[in-house]
Amino acid sequence: MPITYLLILSSMLFSIGVYGVLARQNAVLILLSIELMLNAVNINLVAFSAMFGAEGVAGQVFALFIIAVAAAEVGVGLAIVILIFRNRSNVDVDEMSLMKW
Amino acid sequence: MSLPDYLPILFLIILSTVFALASMLAASKLTPKRVTEAKSQPYESGIVPETGLDDRERFPVKFYLVAMLFIIFDIETVFLYPWAVAYGDLALFGLYEMLVFVGILLVAYAYVWKRGGLEWAE
């Protein structure tokens, strides 16, 4: 399979993720969109890694690290979502406007 | 890189901006605005949530605590698998490294346990 296909898949996923972050109001959905972007980068890395062969094994290792870090990030993110939900009973980011300049 | 080398990048930026603006404009002009209940639900997977994030009633936060802890501890296996595959080559060196890693996880586990994060009932 040519690497171009994989790169196109990755950039499409990344763009969908960006759209989701910008268009969604629910914090959980924004979190999901960010995960999509991270996974797009993972595909990108693994594709490049396959392209470089044995030299490019760093790409696969990096993908593993990204998975682990993404989990830690989601853990913290969900904790913050729950914290806000306890007080407001919704997690709409458009309603977060206590602070304005 | 010299200036002409940037032309493809410039072209790409213009193209993507125009495409994004055009599709957003088209979406706002062409699509009918129908607010249905399904659209406002947190998960658009087709499964009707019993207590969604948009519901006013309290949801059992215990599930989320357990889910969060699960994510954090579960994901560490991504490092255990490659280690297991390369165990023969890594030999004792790998074992020591992994013991340090698991030791750090154990500290986190002990902390969560002691603080009552694993207690289900009140």
Place this chain on the structure above:
Amino acid sequence: MDFVAPKIALSGIAPEIALAATALLVLLADAFIGDRPRTLRPEHGSARPGSGILGNRWHLPLLSLIGFGAAVYLALDAWDRVDATGATTQFSGMIAVDGFSVFVKITLAVFGALTILLGHEYLVRRDLEEGEFFALVLFSVAGMMLMASSADLIVTFLALETFSIALYVLVGYQRSRLDGQEAAMKYFLLGAFSSTFFLLGIALVFGATGSTNLYGEGGITSFLATTPAADLSLLVLGAGLLIVGLGFKVAAVPFHMWTPDAYQGAPSPVTGFMAAGSKLAGFAALLRLLDVVLFPLRWDWRPLVIGIAVVTMIVGSILAVVQDDIKRMLAYSSIAHAGFVFTAVIATNDRGISGALFYLATYGLTIVGAFAIVAVLGGPEERRTRVNDFRGLFAAHPLLAGILTLLMLSLAGVPITSGFVAKLVVFGAAVEAGYTWVVVVGAIASAIAAFFYLRILVVMYMVDAEVAEEPKAVMGPLSIGVIGLSAAATLVLGLFWSPLIELAEKATFFAGP
């Protein structure tokens, strides 16, 4: 497949290991020593009997401070070795051990220790839990230190996430404050969003060069040396995304949206720590990446960075003028300061690098003190942080008002303060590199910025009948000590700057291929 066990020399990241180990010890001590409610649920509260001025859990801050002491000792040890044998890389070229990283690490340890001192008093007064706070500060300083010595983009990313995730939690640490929760949410979402761009940048650089390593064999430096300029478009694109990701962390302008909210909603000691520490860590990575590794590509990235610098200085200064809340105002001022440091980055000379280090060190010491003053005046939930709440401060607390005056003058860049010397150094470096017009813009921005610092001073010294509620400082020995230290550093470095500048100049040698 043949496997060669890597040579592991822990000395390169010994300070980070010391901090992370201390953080784990703090967590264990917090859970297992002393009496505390066995619950994670906030409605049970964290009430504990008999908290005196220093609290009855003094062993946790003491342990944290010992950790920072050990980190400084180990960093100095590394400095001696680097001085004797020259800069090296460790962990198969993943970690750079050079003067630059040692200087940044020691500065970060000082910021962290000051945050522990302030945080202890802040938390005890508000009856908040302490163990997690100290552990998170320790972890995040460890991540920031790793930022400074990373010689591989994988390590840079891990370091970035280590300190960012800890900071997301610290911003929302006072869980009862609604604005704190909101700040944490916004900071988290935007931070996670920006780090995906940083990651995409790394992926593109990896795709272009086949390596994420900065110096090693087949790494980015050697790739740049051997590849014709026309084949570099993917690398340039990746580098641009890396600048976006790091620009977010240092609060440069198109990526600054989170700054005012996060600074306002966070507990003030955390705000000071963010302003000092995460700026230093972000710029450490930027300086190594742009001024050293991507130096051959400087004609490509410089226009972008000049644009960021100019916009950051102007927007930060102008928006600060219209703020009513003092924490938001200092947030916009910190954005403007990021712009001033960028003028040193675009200089791409040794003077620029040492100037940026000097600037960030002195700015950090000043801003930690400024936010400490905001913390002692703000009240339990930090509701009294509007500019008008400082009305009559001079009458109520003359000495505190005097110190705040000194710190504000330093942030404005008035002579005999460290802020003046720092601005002189970074602007000098940019002029030397031929970017006089950027410096002129910077000078205009500083002049605009002087307005809002002066506004606070005017309000403070104003004596009028309209004072609804006199400012009331609630401070113990730790806050007084940190504020005094910050003021002393601001004044002393404004008068006798040469020792620190000489140290920063000695720190401009980097590990190489």
